[in-house]
Amino acid sequence: VELMLDMAKVTATDLVMDLGYGDGRNIIAAARRGARAIGVEYNPDMVTLSTRLAAEAGVAGRATFVEGDMYTADISKATVMALFLLPANLEKLRDTFLALAPGTRLVMNTFDIPDWVSDAKETLGEGCVSWCTAHLYYVPAPVEGRWTTSRGDLTLRQAFQMVAGTLTTNGVATAVSGRLRGTELT
Numbered sequence: 001v002e003l004m005l006d007m008a009k010v011t012a013t014d015l016v017m018d019l020g021y022g023d024g025r026n027i028i029a030a031a032r033r034g035a036r037a038i039g040v041e042y043n044p045d046m047v048t049l050s051t052r053l054a055a056e057a058g059v060a061g062r063a064t065f066v067e068g069d070m071y072t073a074d075i076s077k078a079t080v081m082a083l084f085l086l087p088a089n090l091e092k093l094r095d096t097f098l099a100l101a102p103g104t105r106l107v108m109n110t111f112d113i114p115d116w117v118s119d120a121k122e123t124l125g126e127g128c129v130s131w132c133t134a135h136l137y138y139v140p141a142p143v144e145g146r147w148t149t150s151r152g153d154l155t156l157r158q159a160f161q162m163v164a165g166t167l168t169t170n171g172v173a174t175a176v177s178g179r180l181r182g183t184e185l186t
Contacts, residue, residue: 001025001026001029001082001109002029003122003124003134004026004082004107004108004109004134005026005029005030005033005082005107007107007120007122007134007136008080008082008105008107008136009105010030010033010035010080010082011033011034011035012033012034012035013035013079014030014035014036014079014080015035015036015037015038015077015078015079015080016030016035016036016037016038016078016079016080016081016082017037017038017039017040017073017075017078017080017081017082018037018038018039018040018081018082018083018084019039019040019070019073019075019081019083019085019089019093020040020041020042020070020083020084020085020089021039021040021041021046021050021065022041022046022050022084023046023049023050023053024039024041024046024049024050024051024053024054024063024065026039026082026083026084027039027050027054027063027064027065027082028050028053028054028057028059028063030063030080030082031054031057031059031062031063032057032059034062035062035080036062036064037059037062037063037064038063038064038065038066038078039063039064039065039066040066040067040068040069040070040073041065041066041067041068041070042067042068042069042070043067044067047065047066047067050063050065051065070085070089070093071092071093071096075096075100076099076100076101078100078104079101079104079105080104080105080106080107081097081100081104081105081106081107082107083106083107083108083109084108084109084110084111084131085108085111086111087111087112087113087114090108090111090112090113090114091113091114091115094113094114094115094116097113097137097139098139098140098160100139101139102138102139102140102141102142102180102182102183103138103139103141103181103182103183104138104139104182105136105137105138105139106136106137106138106139107134107135107136107137108134108135108136108137109131109133109134110131110132110133110134111135112135113135113137115160116137116160117160117161117162118135118136118137119136119137119138119161119181120135120136121133121134121135121136122134122136137161138161138180138181138182139182140158140160140161140180140181140182141180141182141183141185142158143156143158143163143180143185144156144157144158144163149167151167151169152167152168152169152170153167153168154166154167154168154176155168156176158180161179161180161181162177162178162179162180163177163178163179163180163185164176164177164178165177
């Protein structure tokens with residue numbers, strides 16, 4: 001959990017959300033860092049447990065736990081999503097994630113979002129037996145299309161954070177490729 005939050009560079013200015021949070025450990029850990037944190041969980045017993053655990057940890061004022069459906073929850077205000085979900089759940093949520101503000105950080109325990117290569121991956125070292133890898137994604141800005149620039153016409157195709165296309169200057173087309181990190185294109 002700490003590796004995930006470190007990778008996402010969680011601070012007190014963040015709103016961290018977790019979907020299907022179980023016992024609430026991601027939310028409680030984010031709240032300990034000063035972030036406002038909200039979890040959405042289908043199981044009412046887990047909502048009761050995590051609320052109690054947050055109070056015991058002294059972060060009840062920054063950690064909120066609600067009963068709800070992770071597929072319909074409003075996550076639009078999140079700056080960080082800290083999740084431990086199976087690939088099938090992540091695949092169903094992928095378009096919801098892509099609709100978040102560019103630059104929103106998505107950090108996952110163990111599992112990748114299907115078809116979307118993470119921007120960073122770290123694995124805990126010796127002594128870690130299971131659930132040892134974290135994956136970080138930055139929601140990319142939608143840039144696919146045709147753009148007019150000072151250097152010519154730029155046409156881009158986009159697959160998540162990866163872009164490719166052509167820059168046409170004075171009738172000469174040059175292949176270009178790049179990578180997005182939120183709104184930053186390199």
